[in-house]
Amino acid sequence: MQTVNSIKDLRLVISEWRQNGxxxxxxxxxxxLHAGHLQLVKTAQQQADRVVVSIFVNPAQFGPNEDFASYPRTERQDQAKLTACGADLLFLPSVNEMYPAPLQTQVSVKGLSTLHCGASRPGHFDGVAVVVCKLLNMVQPDLLLLGEKDFQQLAVIRTMVADLSIPVAIQGVATMREADGLAMSSRNGYLTAAERQHAPLLYRALCATRDAVLSGTTDYRPVMDRQAQTLRDAGFMLDYFRICRSADLLPAKETDTELVILIAAKLGKTRLIDNIYFTRADPARTTP
Structure with missing residues (x-):
C-alpha cells in the first residue's frame, strides 16, 4: 500500500489510475480503525479496481467542548491494518494540508443538519459536509463508501452529493457490531470496564422498540418510555431516542412504512450513537 500526505501526490496517483481506465x-x-472500517474497505474492493482510504481527524466537525485533542490517533497501527487488508492508497494529510487558510466557503445541508445530532452538536454536520466535499474533489472517486452506523451523516452526504451534482455513487455499509450487539466505534475505547458491560443496552433498546412496531404497535411513546427508563436506570443520559422516516429523518407517522430508530446517549463521558432501520407492513393494507 502506498501512503501520500499531499494533495499533489494524491492526484498524481489518481491521474495514473484514471489513464488506465x-x-x-x-x-x-x-x-x-476497527473491523467496521475494514469492512468498508473489503466492500470497496469488491466493487472497484483501486481503493483509496483517507485518515484525517477533522477539526471542523468538533465543537469547542468536544474531544478533538484527545480523539485517538493510531496512524501506525492503522497503516498496518490497511496494508494487511489490501488497500491500495492511504491519504494521510495534515490539518494544514486540508485547511491551508481559513475557510471562506461553507457547505451546509439545511434542515437535515439541524436535526437529532445536529441539534446537540451545532455546526457538526457543516464540518462533515465541507471535509467530505473537499475529499471528493481531491480523490474524485467513482464510489464512496460510508458506514450506516451514523445514519444521519450518511443522509447528509447523500443530500449534499445530489444537490451539488457531485459525480459519485454512494454505498452505505451495514453497521458492524461486537458479539453483544454494541456498534463498533472508535469512541468505545473511552468506556470504562463497567460502562462497557452496560453499553449493549443501547442496541437492545432499539431492537425491542423495532419489534414492538413490527408487532403492530402504533402508539410508540409507551414503548419508547419503557426502554428509555431502562437505559436511564443503567446510567445512560439520553440525548434523543426517536422513530423517524428513513427518507428524511422527520418524525414517523402511523402511515409511514420505511422507518429508522435513532438514538444517542452518554454513558459516563462517552457519547454513543446507534440506529436500526426497517420496513413495516402498510397499516392501510393490513387493516381488516
Missing part, C-alpha cells in the same frame, strides 16, 4: 472507490475515515 481503473474504477476507484474511496473510504474516508478519522482513523483508529
Amino acid at each position: 481503473l474504477r476507484i472507490a474511496f473510504v474516508p475515515t478519522m482513523g483508529n
Whole structure:
C-alpha cells in the first residue's frame, strides 16, 4: 500500500489510475480503525479496481467542548491494518494540508443538519459536509463508501452529493457490531470496564422498540418510555431516542412504512450513537 500526505501526490496517483481506465472507490475515515472500517474497505474492493482510504481527524466537525485533542490517533497501527487488508492508497494529510487558510466557503445541508445530532452538536454536520466535499474533489472517486452506523451523516452526504451534482455513487455499509450487539466505534475505547458491560443496552433498546412496531404497535411513546427508563436506570443520559422516516429523518407517522430508530446517549463521558432501520407492513393494507 502506498501512503501520500499531499494533495499533489494524491492526484498524481489518481491521474495514473484514471489513464488506465481503473474504477476507484474511496473510504474516508478519522482513523483508529476497527473491523467496521475494514469492512468498508473489503466492500470497496469488491466493487472497484483501486481503493483509496483517507485518515484525517477533522477539526471542523468538533465543537469547542468536544474531544478533538484527545480523539485517538493510531496512524501506525492503522497503516498496518490497511496494508494487511489490501488497500491500495492511504491519504494521510495534515490539518494544514486540508485547511491551508481559513475557510471562506461553507457547505451546509439545511434542515437535515439541524436535526437529532445536529441539534446537540451545532455546526457538526457543516464540518462533515465541507471535509467530505473537499475529499471528493481531491480523490474524485467513482464510489464512496460510508458506514450506516451514523445514519444521519450518511443522509447528509447523500443530500449534499445530489444537490451539488457531485459525480459519485454512494454505498452505505451495514453497521458492524461486537458479539453483544454494541456498534463498533472508535469512541468505545473511552468506556470504562463497567460502562462497557452496560453499553449493549443501547442496541437492545432499539431492537425491542423495532419489534414492538413490527408487532403492530402504533402508539410508540409507551414503548419508547419503557426502554428509555431502562437505559436511564443503567446510567445512560439520553440525548434523543426517536422513530423517524428513513427518507428524511422527520418524525414517523402511523402511515409511514420505511422507518429508522435513532438514538444517542452518554454513558459516563462517552457519547454513543446507534440506529436500526426497517420496513413495516402498510397499516392501510393490513387493516381488516
